[in-house]
């Protein structure tokens with residue numbers, strides 16, 4: 001039985017559960033309308049959710065990878081955000097059919113004897129299946145979890161309380177990252193949460209000479225806005241076109257203006273769907289996906305955010 005919709009990259013699934021998990025956080029479970037098994041996924045995977053308005057948003061899968069009957073995501077409602085989370089909360093009611101992208105991973109679980117997970121707010125979601133997997137492997141773990149108030153902690157009842165350290169910001173302040181660094185010696189450290197939290201942990205782990213032990217899941221791009229660099233040209237080798245990229249434009253927008261239909265999803269440099277092979281030129285990488293060594297190779301770029309360092313780039317488009 002096929003689980004595909006008209007687009008082979010997506011699945012047409014039914015919302016089967018919508019459950020309030022914490023203040024402003026609702027979880028959603030999706031299942032195939034015919035009861036078919038869903039494609040497998042690994043802890044750390046995320047899916048694109050195609051909202052009725054046409055907006056596409058990425059959410060980490062936070063259910064059990066062993067349960068192929070359903071996917072679960074959880075969404076924090078952000079009334080001041082870009083609109084996706086509000087639409088999710090308004091539109092995703094049980095019974096509704098929704099296009100969901102096939103799971104993709106960019107946050108794989110490394111081998112380690114011990115794990116320390118650091119979650120800020122809705123950053124708890126990718127940690128849940130990772131913790132489940134770590135338990136399955138018989139490894140020890142602890143979770144340091146910060147949220148605005150006690151009412152903002154989600155999924156706590158699913159976790160071993162003896163491994164949990166909950167830090168409500170209104171009564172206990174920010175997470176004590178110095179003690180996270182000190183107490184995580186020899187452990188793999190995984191962090192997901194607001195950019196300032198992750199940046200602060202990167203700095204402290206680097207100062208301690210342990211940058212290699214830290215693994216981050218960024219759900220909001222840390223890249224600077226595009227207005228800060230000037231105009232440059234992009235040569236599209238296969239299309240035999242040269243397009244100008246204005247300072248207020250992304251490469252993706254310029255490419256589309258030239259009549260080339262190129263895929264994208266997050267348009268924040270965090271999903272990888274717009275990645276393009278680069279044949280020439282110096283890249284100003286602004287994504288949150290490529291590693292330092294991948295950047296140094298200059299083989300590809302995310303054209304939704306990354307730009308040229310010089311006057312011209314040559315793309316395999």
Ligand code: FES
Pocket residue numbers: 263264265266267268269270271272273274275287302303304305
């Ligand atoms: S569209 Fe997601 S990285 Fe470019």
